[in-house]
Amino acid sequence: IRMAGLTCRKKGAKQKHIKKANLKTKRFRRDVDQVVLEDMLPENEKKLLNQPLDEHKPGMGQHYCVHCAKYFISDIAIETHFKTKEHKKRFKTCKEIPYTMEEAMRAGGLQPAKPKFTKAIYAGKTKMADLEESKQNEDMQ
Structure with missing residues (x-):
């Protein structure tokens, strides 16, 4: 005869979700717009x-990839990183104009549109x- 009551349940699923939330902040990297508008300026770079x-930083803070906002242990590690698909994708996205809060406000109709900026986007720039x-062309004129 078995006694009625709660059986021992596995706790795996709950613990997995907690770990995912912690890893999100542990492995956080700067967003593309932050990298392009701040880190890629010549003086900051x-x-x-x-x-x-x-x-306290990996590789004593000497091996840093600006585009990916990541520290590496050694020269060999950063050289292999430059050849990866992850770095090449990030490098390509850093070349594009980042999405700004000002652009979001204009899209929502909260700010008037800037004709020069919209012309540049529609011209494929x-x-x-x-x-x-x-x-530079505007400065010359």
Whole structure:
């Protein structure tokens, strides 16, 4: 005869969900718009690539990929990273114009549209290099 009552249940599913939430913040990397608008500026990029020794970062903070916002242990590790699909995808997305809050406000109708910006987008100028060229042309005129 068996006694009625609760049976021992597995706890696996609950623990998996907790781990996923923790890993999201543990492996957090900077978003593409943050990287393009802040880290890829020439003065900031120099600082990131020539950091002082820091024992709390991987590889003492000496091997850093600006596009992926990631530290690596050694030169060999970062060289192999440059050949990966993940880095090549991130490098390609960093060349594009990032989505800004101002653009979101204009799309929602909360701000008036800027004709120069919309003309540039509709002309197929979606790369950062195209945007910089158009700024230089405006300065010359």
